[in-house]
Amino acid sequence: MNIENADLNLLKALDVLLEERHVSRAAARFHLSQSAMSRTLSRLRETFGDELLVRTAQGYELTPRARAIQQELEFILPRLRALVRGGEFDPATSTDAIRVNCTDYAVTVIGTRLFPRLFEQAPHLSLTVEPLSPRTYEEIEHGRVRRV
Template sequence: MCCLHGGAYAVAMSHLRNADLNLLQALAVLLEERHVTRAADRFNLSQSAMSRVLHKLREMFGDELLVRTRSGYEPTPRGQQIQSELAELLLRLEALLRGDTFDPATANGHFRIHCTDFATSQFGPILFPRFFREAPGISLTVAPLSDQSFTDVEQGRADLVITGVVAPHALRWETLFEEEFACLMSCDHPVTGNQLTMDDFIAYPHVVVDLLGMGQAMVERRLDEYGLRRPVGLRVPYFSAAVAALPGTELIATLPRHAVLEYVDDPAYRVAAPPDELPPFPYGIAWHPRVDGDPAHQWLRRVMRETATQVTGRAPREDGDVTAAADR
């Protein structure tokens, strides 16, 4: 650890004395939203007041921080650096003020989770009542999984991703359970067997849920291993949309098994096992290493882990049983 002495300490303290640290949280929100009006709404300020805050921040850091482009505001290189460091800094300051304990019953704050509509429908009925029963002062945002989800976690705009796509090396990853595939089709689909062969699978058009901007990667990667491609007839953003598209078509939807269980007895659909070449895939959570030891985030991960156990009937993993960057 490096310590500051004499003149170096005086210089460092002069920067702190001249800075308004209350503006840091506003800066974090501005860098997350990249939109002054949305940031103002989140911070309970008027748009003009948030604009003045941004002006003060630019003076404080000697940088524009956010610049206007055709698509909205984008952070400058200095803004990107600050955003990366600020997410961890605010967590450390919160922990310093709070101490080492976390009591969800009395805590205030906000969590942001990215996941699919499948995860919301499966976990939500158990997760949401428990979450708000145990932590009535903490608000929760559930955002759609997108190609920016992992980046949002890296940059502090999101706290957790729930997904069937293993996270990149910069993040922690924990497998909650192994999920099987199932194929859902219209009741009058030409394929009538209880299990699809690979010939059946690639002979008919598929409806693909476009996850993370790369389709259903867990399916495509398996097919790539055999040098195969499935014909895509339709791309949709949600699992529920894939299900709605099937009746009266020859489309095939390859979905997590838990997503199709409610359609087993529905006369409009037929469920079949996938080809043997499509084995189960890991379903899990991803987060940034900076929150490994944070009690609030540990509580959130524990709640997610135990929720997954109730949904699947499989034992949870311990909080330390994770896959780090060097292990993947």
């Protein structure tokens, strides 16, 4: 894929498609018709040279390439939003997604004080707390996760 020929507006649609794993639900969330989202999926498949979503008996499944893209989008999209917004961070209006990887002990000690204050200051923020895993360290090494 050549970045000069890529439609970066498709990244948000791709993010929703990969999260929902269902064309109709993704279309509803993205305020498109089901047929328009199907066409968007076709364009994304062509752009990335991958099926991305594969229909199975249990519904749609992500291809390995789609899973890798999804992890990258978790890192890229918030930065693109910040770039467009001018880099100004306003916690009161931020709809950013933050993922915290830590031990249960850290959640108990730090989280019980930090998280309520965080949501008081940034009520629209999306917070996910996940346990530390070998994948966490791989993501740090590859620059997909920042350490604080």
